[in-house]
């Protein structure tokens with residue numbers, strides 16, 4: 001094998017495509033409308049990005065392990081509804097309600113994981129069913145009405161989840177710090193640890209991994225639980241930030257999250273995943289959404305661009321793959 | 329020499345089809361056994377029972393004279409039995425080093441961090457030991473290797489983790505001349521370092537080059553057990569396989 005230059009190795013990495021795309025988007029949007037890089041607008045992007053981003057981190061691991069979770073958008077809406085319903089009805093304090101909502105999300109994740117691994121039903125179908133069950137529950141519990149959310153300021157839990165502070169002019173939300181922290185931890189786990197190797201092996205060749213003593217089912221179940229938990233976490237953060245717990249919130253998020261992950265270079269087929277790529281993918285889609293409006297493209301055209309970017313990135317990834325045979 | 333593995337009176341039915349009919353089969357320590365037979369003779373079925381991919385309808389397995397209960401491939405690996413197919417045993421997206429240590433990753437520190445430096449070092453040495461001559465970095469993904477090199481990685485893994493018995497089911501299929509010679513060399517190296525092997529191949533020339541003893545199956549029955557390749561000819565063995573002569 002010949003020695004490759006640093007540049008060549010960088011180009012061969014799955015994160016190369018999304019990195020270039022993000023740079024291009026930043027430049028194009030800035031040139032057309034310089035307010036795009038104003039402190040206020042950067043603050044806006046950084047406020048929204050972590051919520052879907054947190055889910056995308058977990059989804060990256062799940063796709064890498066060869067599975068998928070379509071129920072994340074439902075869990076996102078459901079958990080906030082549960083927390084606020086418990087709190088509003090006086091059954092529990094906010095802290096207890098938070099813990100209960102998170103625990104319930106772990107149960108949901110466990111059920112999905114159990115059905116996928118033990119009953120051998122494809123995760124696409126299991127989580128499609130779960131999407132409907134969870135969304136239906138949220139609607140049923142609330143009669144379809146948004147839950148009253150009380151002004152969360154002053155609660156230490158709310159401060160911890162979505163408090164904000166200023167760096168100079170830039171308003172930073174605690175959710176961004178959560179996103180960064182989780183990205184670092186999850187990225188480390190995936191690339192540097194035994195657990196990460198098991199995730200990669202489970203997605204790459206589950207049978208041979210199992211034969212070698214890798215606990216494939218346990219690995220996958222724990223990832224379904226992590227994904228549901230982070231979807232719930234994101235939903236609760238979002239509900240506090242926007243002071244709204246709507247049983248319909250999060251609808252369609254599953255597709256946006258999956259788009260972020262695959263744009264970043266993670267393989268839908270399993271066995272290959274990148275957290276750095278996912279972080280890039282998260283910002284690519286959030287910046288698209290934000291920038292398109294700023295430069296005056298009708299917001300309704302957003303999906304055309306997202307779709308085109310997904311297709312373009314898939315073409316790029318498959319081309320790079322054939323050329324470089326990139327691996328871990 | 330003592331028996332490493334002994335299979336006694338193995339019967340296997342698939343529905344009403346009898347794939348194995350009262351087959352007894354043994355492998356001694358430091359022995360390479362060639363398992364021959366026509367298509368459908370039952371070779372793969374027999375070794376799959378030993379490697380835990382299938383379970384026998386009846387019959388017993390003894391490993392080092394202890395009765396063994398092999399229900400899945402994990403059990404077989406714990407008993408020291410490693411099976412190598414063309415590529416099904418490796419994860420193509422992962423590196424050579426990560427594949428070698430899959431399921432038994434060395435870790436350091438408190439957070440389960442992989443000891444990648446150690447993994448890469450061991451992998452490099454092993455690749456040399458099995459006889460891969462060109463320098464392949466241990467971080468190369470399996471998907472970038474040739475069929476023969478993949479076999480080498482699988483054999484290296486079996487050797488490193490002290491598998492007593494390495495089973496190779498048609499390991500030279502789809503391989504070129506040089507790669508085939510490579511695999512045969514890996515098998516000999518494995519035996520020389522104390523491992524036993526079961527070698528299945530349709531190409532009798534390949535079998536004759538490496539094995540110590542030949543066993544022949546025909547239509548689910550064992551028809552020859554103790555053929556010494558040094559004392560017979562390829563034609564004679566072919567006749568036994570096709571049933572033109574009884575052994």
Ligand SMILES: Nc1ncnc2c1ncn2[C@@H]1O[C@H](COP(=O)(O)OP(=O)(O)OP(=O)(O)O)[C@@H](O)[C@H]1O
Nearest residue numbers: 342345346347365366367368369370371372373374
């Ligand atoms: N899963 C199965 N279900 C039903 N029948 C099977 C199954 N596996 C094998 N058989 C039958 O068992 C018999 C032995 O098959 P086996 O695969 O062991 O043969 P083989 O000696 O390995 O042949 P080949 O040289 O072609 O690989 C065949 O008649 C085959 O059709």
Ligand SMILES: [Mg+2]
Nearest residue numbers: 371372373497
């Ligand atoms: Mg066969």
